[in-house]
Amino acid sequence: MSAQEAVQQANQGTIEEIVVRGVARKFRPEEQNTATGLDMQLIDTPQAVTVITPEMMNTINADSAYEATDLVPGVQRSGFGFGFEQIVMRGIFNGRHRVNNILFGNILTSVESYAAERIEIVRGPATVLYGVTGSFGGEINSILKRPLRTPRAEVGVEFGNYDTQNYSLDIGGPLNDAGTVSGRFVVKYDEFDLPLDINQEDFPNEKFMVLGSVAWDITPMTTLRATLHHQERTMDPWDGGALIEQPDGSLALPDVDPEQWYFSHPDQSRETLDMHFGILELEHQFANGWNSTTQVAWNKYDEDLSYFYPFGPFGAYSLGDDEIYIYTYDIERDGEELTLRQTLGGDFDLMGKNHEFFLAAEYSDNQNPDRFQLLNSAFQGFGTIGMYGDDYDGQPRFADGSDFNPIQGSRKEVFGVRQELLEETEDLLLSAQVLLKPTDRLRLMFGVLYQKNNTVTTIPINANVVNDPPEVTNVGFEQEVYRFGATYDILDDWGFVNDARVYYSYSEGFEPQTFTDADGNNVSAPQEMEQHEIGLKTEMFGGAVGASLALYDYEITNIEVSSSFLGSFGGFGSTVLEGAQEATGLEAEIVGEILPGWNVSANYAWSDINITDPNSGSAPPRTVPEHAGAIISTYEFLEGPMAGLRVGATLKISGDYSFIDGPTNVNRFGALEAGAHERFDLNASYAPRDGRLQNFQIYANWLNVFDEDILVAKQGNPGFGIMFIDQQRITVGLRYTM
Numbered sequence: 001m002s003a004q005e006a007v008q009q010a011n012q013g014t015i016e017e018i019v020v021r022g023v024a025r026k027f028r029p030e031e032q033n034t035a036t037g038l039d040m041q042l043i044d045t046p047q048a049v050t051v052i053t054p055e056m057m058n059t060i061n062a063d064s065a066y067e068a069t070d071l072v073p074g075v076q077r078s079g080f081g082f083g084f085e086q087i088v089m090r091g092i093f094n095g096r097h098r099v100n101n102i103l104f105g106n107i108l109t110s111v112e113s114y115a116a117e118r119i120e121i122v123r124g125p126a127t128v129l130y131g132v133t134g135s136f137g138g139e140i141n142s143i144l145k146r147p148l149r150t151p152r153a154e155v156g157v158e159f160g161n162y163d164t165q166n167y168s169l170d171i172g173g174p175l176n177d178a179g180t181v182s183g184r185f186v187v188k189y190d191e192f193d194l195p196l197d198i199n200q201e202d203f204p205n206e207k208f209m210v211l212g213s214v215a216w217d218i219t220p221m222t223t224l225r226a227t228l229h230h231q232e233r234t235m236d237p238w239d240g241g242a243l244i245e246q247p248d249g250s251l252a253l254p255d256v257d258p259e260q261w262y263f264s265h266p267d268q269s270r271e272t273l274d275m276h277f278g279i280l281e282l283e284h285q286f287a288n289g290w291n292s293t294t295q296v297a298w299n300k301y302d303e304d305l306s307y308f309y310p311f312g313p314f315g316a317y318s319l320g321d322d323e324i325y326i327y328t329y330d331i332e333r334d335g336e337e338l339t340l341r342q343t344l345g346g347d348f349d350l351m352g353k354n355h356e357f358f359l360a361a362e363y364s365d366n367q368n369p370d371r372f373q374l375l376n377s378a379f380q381g382f383g384t385i386g387m388y389g390d391d392y393d394g395q396p397r398f399a400d401g402s403d404f405n406p407i408q409g410s411r412k413e414v415f416g417v418r419q420e421l422l423e424e425t426e427d428l429l430l431s432a433q434v435l436l437k438p439t440d441r442l443r444l445m446f447g448v449l450y451q452k453n454n455t456v457t458t459i460p461i462n463a464n465v466v467n468d469p470p471e472v473t474n475v476g477f478e479q480e481v482y483r484f485g486a487t488y489d490i491l492d493d494w495g496f497v498n499d500a501r502v503y504y505s506y507s508e509g510f511e512p513q514t515f516t517d518a519d520g521n522n523v524s525a526p527q528e529m530e531q532h533e534i535g536l537k538t539e540m541f542g543g544a545v546g547a548s549l550a551l552y553d554y555e556i557t558n559i560e561v562s563s564s565f566l567g568s569f570g571g572f573g574s575t576v577l578e579g580a581q582e583a584t585g586l587e588a589e590i591v592g593e594i595l596p597g598w599n600v601s602a603n604y605a606w607s608d609i610n611i612t613d614p615n616s617g618s619a620p621p622r623t624v625p626e627h628a629g630a631i632i633s634t635y636e637f638l639e640g641p642m643a644g645l646r647v648g649a650t651l652k653i654s655g656d657y658s659f660i661d662g663p664t665n666v667n668r669f670g671a672l673e674a675g676a677h678e679r680f681d682l683n684a685s686y687a688p689r690d691g692r693l694q695n696f697q698i699y700a701n702w703l704n705v706f707d708e709d710i711l712v713a714k715q716g717n718p719g720f721g722i723m724f725i726d727q728q729r730i731t732v733g734l735r736y737t738m
Contacts, residue, residue: 027053027055027056027059027591027592027593027599027600027601027632028053028544028545028546028591028592028593028599038345038356038357038358038433038435038445040356040435042537042546042548043499043501043537043538043539043546044443044487044501045485045487045503045537046443046445046485046486046487046503046504046505046533046535047122047123047124047126047485047503047505047507047533048074048122048123048124048533048535048548048550048552048587048589049120049121049122049123050071050072050073050120050121050123050589051118051119051120051121052065052068052071052072052118052119052120052121053118054113054116054117054118056068056071056601056632057113057119058699059632059634059648059683060632060650060681060683060701061683061701061703061731062113063112063113063114063190064085064110064111064112064113065087065097065110065111065113065119065121065140065142066080066085066087066110067113068113068119069087070630070632070650070652071601071603071630071632072121072123072589072603073123073587073588073589073603073604073605073628073629074089074090074123074585074587074605074607075087075088075089075090075121075123075138076088076623076624076625076628076657076712077623077712077725078093078622078623078712078713078714079239079240079623079712079713079714079721079723079725080238080714080723080725081237081238081239081240081714081721081723082237082239082305082307082309082714082721083237083271083273083303083305083331084714085110086714087110087140088137088621088622088623088624089121089123089137089138090123090124090136090137090138090552090554090583090585090607090609091137091581091583091585091607091609091620091621091624092136092137092556092581092621093137094137094138094140097110097111097140097141097142098139098140098141098142099111099141099142099144099229099277099279099297100141100142100143100144100227100279100281100295100297101141101295101341102279102295102297102299102339102341103339103364104277104297104299104301104337110140110142111142111144111229111231112188112207112209112231113142114168114170114186114188114209115142115144115145115186115188115209115211115229115231116142116143116144116145117143117144117145117146118143119140119141119142119143120139120140120141120143121138121139121140121141122138122139122141123137123138123550123587124136124137124138124505124507124531124533124552124554125137125138125507125508125509125529125531125554126138126139126507136509136511136527136529136531136554136556144211144213144227144229144279145170145184145186145211145213146184146213146215146225147172147182147183147184147213147214147215147225148172148173148182148183148184149173149174149179149182150173150174151172151173151174152170152171152172152173152737152738153169153170153171153172153737153738154168154169154170154171154735154736154737155168155169155170155735155736156168156169156733156734156735156736157733157734158731158732158733158734159731159732159733160192160729160730160731160732161729161730161731162192162193162194162195162196162729163191163192163193163202163204164190164191164192164193164729164731165190165191165192166188166189166190166191166733167188167189168186168187168188168189169185169186169187169188170184170185170186171184171185171186172184172185172213175214179217180216180217180218181214181215181216181217182214182215182217183212183213183214183215184211184212184213184214185210185211185212185213186209186210186211186212187209187210187211188207188208188209188210189206189207189208189209190205190206190207190208191204191205191206191207192205193205194236194238194262195258195259195724195727195729196238196259196260196261196262196388197259197260198259198260198262198388198392199390199392199393199394200392200393200394201266201388201392201394202266203236203238203266205233205234205235205236206233206234206235207231207232207233207235208230208231208232208233209229209230209231209232210229210230211227211228211229211230212227212228213225213226213227213228214226221284221285221286222282222283222284222285223282223283223284224280224281224282224283225279225280225281225282225283226278226279226280226281227278227279227281228276228277228278229275229276229277229278230274230275230276231274231275231276232272232273232274232275233271233272233273234270234271234272235270235271236264236266236269236270236271237269237270237271237305237307238262238264238269239264239307239309239714239720239721239723240261240714240720240721240722240723240724241254241261241263241310241312241324241385241720241722242254242310242311242312242313242314242324242718242719242720242722243312243313243314243659243672243718243719243722244313244314244315244321245312245313245314245315245316245718246315247315249670250670250672251313251659251660251669251670251671251672251718252672253659253672253674253675253711253722254314254385254711254722256385256386257389258709258724258727259727260386260388260389261724262387262388263308263309263310263324263326263383263387264307264308264309265308265396265404265406266396267406268306268308268328268406268407269306269307269308270304270305270306271303271304271305271306271307272302272303272304273301273302273303274300274301274302274303275299275300275301276299276300276301277297277298277299277300278297278298278299279295279296279297279298280295280296280297281293281294281295282294286346288346289346289347290344290345290346290347291343291344291345291346292342292343292344293341293342293343294341294342295339295340295341295342296338296339296340297338297339297340297341298336298337298338298339299336299337299339300334300335300336300337301333301334301335302333302334303331303332303333303334304330304331304332305330305331305332305333306328306330306411307328307329307330307331308326308327308328308380309326309327309328309329309720310324310325310326310327310383310720311324311325311326311327311719311720312324312325312718312719312720313669313718313719314385316719319382320399322384322385322386323382323383323384323385323399324382324383324384324385325379325382325383326379326380326381326382326383326398326404327377327378327379327380328377328378328380328407328411328415329374329375329376329377329378329415329418330374330375330411330412330415331372331373331374331375332371332372332373333370333371333372333373334370334371335366335368335369335370335371336366336367336368337364337365337366337367338364338365338366338367339362339363339364340362340363340364341360341361341362341363342360342361342362343358343359343360343361344358344359345357345358345359350436353436353437353438354437355434355435355436355437356434356435357432357433357434357435358431358432358433358434359431359432359433360429360430360431360432361428361429361430361431362427362428362429362431363426363427363428363429364425364426364427365425365426365427366423366424366425369422369423369424369458370422370423370424370425371420371421371422372419372420372421372422372423373417373419373420373421374417374418374419374420375411375412375415375416375417375418376415376416376417376418376464377415377418378414378415380398380404381398381399381400381402381404382398382399382400383398383399383404384398384399387399387404416464417461417464418461418463418464419459419461419462419463420459420460420461420462421457421458421459422457422458422459422460423455423456423457423458424455424456424458425453425454425455425456426453426454426455427451427452427453428451428452428453429449429450429451430449430450430451431447431448431449431450432447432448432449433445433446433447434446434447440489441488441489441490442486442487442488442489443486443487443488444484444485444486445483445484445485445486445487445505446482446483446484447482447483447484447485448480448481448482448483449480449481449482450478450479450480451477451478451479451480451481452476452477452478453476453477453478453512454474454475454476455474455475455476455512456472456473456474456475457472457473457474457475458470458471458472459471459472459473473514475512475514475524476524477512477524477526479510479526481508481509481510482506482508483505483506483507483508484505484506485503485504485505485506486503486504486505487501487502487503488501488502488503489501490502491538496540496541497538497539497540498538498539498540498541498542498543499537499538499539500536500537500538501536501537501538502534502535502536503533503534503535503536503537504532504533504534504535505531505532505533505534506530506531506532506533507529507530507531507533508528508529508530508531509528509529509530509531510526510527510528510529511526511527511529512524512526513525513526513527513558513560525558525577526558527556527557527558527559528556528557528558529554529555529556529557530554530555531552531553531554532552532553532554533550533551533552533553534550534551535548535549535550535551536548536549537549540592541592541593541594544592544593544594545590545591545592545593545594546590546591546592547588547589547590547591548587548588548589548590549586549587549588549589550586550587550588551584551585551586552583552584552585552587553583553584553585554582554583555580555581555582555583556580556581556582557577557580558577558579559577559578559579559580559581559611560577560579561577561578561579561613561614561615561664578613578614579611579612579613579614580611580612581609581610581611581612581621582609582610582612583607583608583609583610584608584609585605585606585607585608585609586604586605586606587603587604587605587606588603588604588605589602589603590602590603596638597635597636597637597638598633598634598635598636599633599634599635599636599648600631600632600633601630601631601632601633602629602630602631602632602633603629603630603631604627604628604629605627605628605629606626606627607624607625607626607628608626609621609624611661611662611663612663613662613663613664615663615664615667616662616663616664616666616667617663617666617667618663619658619660619661619662619663619665619666619671620657620658620673621658621661621662621716622657622658622659622660622661622712622713622715622716623657623658623659623675623712623713624657624658625654625655625656625657625675625676626655626656626657627653627654627655628653628654628655629652629653630650630651630652630653631650631651632648632649632650633648633649633650634646634647634648634683635647635648643688643689644686644687644688644689645684645685645686646684646685646686646687647682647683647684648682648683648684649680649681649682649683650679650680650681650682650683651678651679651680651681652677652678652679652680652681653677653678653679654675654676654677654678655676656673656674656675656676657673657674657675657712658671658672658673658713658716659672659673659674659675659711659713659716659718659722660672660713660716660717660718661713661715661716661717662716665716665717665718669717669718672718674711675710675711675712677708677709677710678708679703679704679708679710679726680704680705680706680708681701681702681703681704681705682701682702682705683699683700683701683702684699684700685697685698685699685700686698686699695736695737695738696734696735696736697734697735697736697737698732698733698734698735699732699733699734699735700730700731700732700733701729701730701731702728702729702730703726703727703728703729703730704726704727704728704729705728707727707728708726709724710724710725710726711723711724711725712725
């Protein structure tokens with residue numbers, strides 16, 4: 001009832017009880033514009049999209065998009081190591097992420113989530129909007145935190161096992177009396193060991209992130225915003241081991257303690273990565289409501305990797321049942337890129353109906369050639385499956401008992417350079433999207449992209465030989481791709497269902513590649529993709545809950561494979577474009593507040609994906625289960641003495657998946673499908689509703705309560721890159737907000 005009605009009843013001698021409840025912290029995002037360019041809510045978008053909010057990230061204690069994949073159907077982690085965070089989307093490795101819609105050149109890591117307002121994940125190709133992404137599986141787009149127009153500050157600390165300690169600060173507000181200038185400063189420092197428990201050894205790792213942002217409201221319709229972001233890490237690029245080859249030649253997973261699954265030297269494996277980027281953005285809204293955004297973005301990255309790694313499998317290549325080769329090599333990567341992006345979007349009237357459009361033009365150029373340098377690989381000795389077992393005394397030893405000693409001197413001088421590669425690229429993208437609304441219930445989306453690219457690759461050193469003059473390859477392409485989508489409103493306000501809409505989308509994609517043909521010539525031709533997707537999206541309980549169902553089917557063609565199936569003509573290493581990848585999948589998702597205080601994020605994915613090679617038949621990609629799902633549920637007490645207490649749990653279930661990637665490897669090594677698991681997590685937090693402690697929040701997370709062994713294949717080769725993930729971890733933290 002209204003306050004006036006309550007007063008009237010009181011005056012009449014009748015007092016009705018008024019119950020005051022708190023407001024629960026919610027999973028479902030308040031802002032629901034997607035990464036499709038057009039100003040569309042999730043339910044209107046004819047494509048599968050997941051938006052991950054900070055509240056969802058905090059609940060599961062995820063530091064990046066890589067750690068938040070449990071929240072997204074059809075997305076899996078394929079291991080962390082060798083400087084990469086491996087994310088597989090709809091059976092396709094996703095290598096590069098976007099920041100504020102800008103694709104940055106490095107392929108090494110995702111953005112620290114504490115720097116982001118939200119993370120948007122578009123499942124399936126968005127090539128028509130963004131151009132070549134390096135992945136047909138989808139887009140990961142982190143939207144950075146913006147300056148705050150009202151004062152706010154948050155400080156936090158967190159501690160956990162494996163010497164985990166994190167410190168964070170997020171502060172912002174107006175910078176002048178008029179409130180036209182505002183700012184924000186965000187910083188986070190992480191220190192943690194590897195999830196290993198090896199006698200007399202520590203594996204200290206560090207991550208540091210700082211973000212500064214300033215906005216100037218030049219007029220009520222025009223805002224200029226500048227953001228600088230720096231992210232760095234120094235850590236052991238721990239990378240797992242190998243599978244076991246049994247006496248009958250079949251492959252098996254290692255039976256070993258995950259906390260001792262290590263084959264490097266603590267003093268010899270190290271990776272440093274520095275990422276810098278700055279974005280200058282000018283946003284303007286015209287009198288007719290059209291919106292213009294101009295972005296100038298610069299990014300630079302620098303990585304040095306000193307890497308010891310095992311190679312097997314155990315029991316193969318005349319090795320003993322528990323023996324493995326240990327090699328080492330070093331890699332250096334660095335690059336710098338400048339991107340200019342201009343967009344314009346808004347409404348327009350046509351034939352008495354209101355429609356929408358979105359135009360984008362983007363030009364990018366790496367200011368200096370991206371550089372890749374590989375030092376020679378060197379054999380170090382024979383390791384054993386238990387080389388860091390319970391009897392480890394602090395001195396790593398090879399299988400023959402000799403000491404595993406650090407390499408002395410400059411590793412570049414010791415090993416020499418095996419390959420150096422310099423790559424200069426220029427990209428021009430022009431994109432147009434139109435959303436037509438011919439009826440009140442029907443929406444039609446059309447999109448087209450034109451992209452022109454030129455890439456010059458220079459190889460001064462290759463296979464230990466100095467090229468004089470350097471080998472130079474100049475490859476360019478021009479391509480147009482299209483997409484179409486349709487959404488139809490089938491239901492309005494039916495019981496607890498507020499909206500229900502069905503959609504269909506057709507998307508094209510392409511990815512450039514250069515290969516050696518049967519005549520030994522370097523030839524450029526892109527991989528091409530077509531995807532069809534149909535789905536259903538609903539909003540329920542007044543928009544508090546959203547649900548979606550997506551059925552997709554795609555085919556990728558022009559994948560290069562060996563030309564040997566055509567006969568013996570052609571030079572060594574020659575290839576043809578006869579490979580393909582085909583997929584059919586079903587994804588379901590529900591996110592929101594089911595009842596006051598009860599939040600749920602649940603998803604399920606069924607995937608039938610195969611890679612085809614005329615030489616070898618077909619086989620599934622690595623780490624993609626046929627069935628997988630997760631449910632994250634929390635309940636927050638909204639009244640009474642326990643108000644502010646929230647308790648929750650996560651159940652992640654996965655079927656078996658392939659550890660050998662592609663038919664060629666399967667034919668060579670044999671197939672291995674295993675790894676099914678159930679992981680159970682717990683979380684809790686308490687934020688008092690009132691009193692002197694009302695600005696504090698204490699929280700705890702317990703990952704993998706029952707200590708389930710979970711293995712994935714990072715490389716898809718049985719000889720290396722088999723990793724344990726999600727080892728049991730407990731953290732507790734405290735946040736203070738004012």
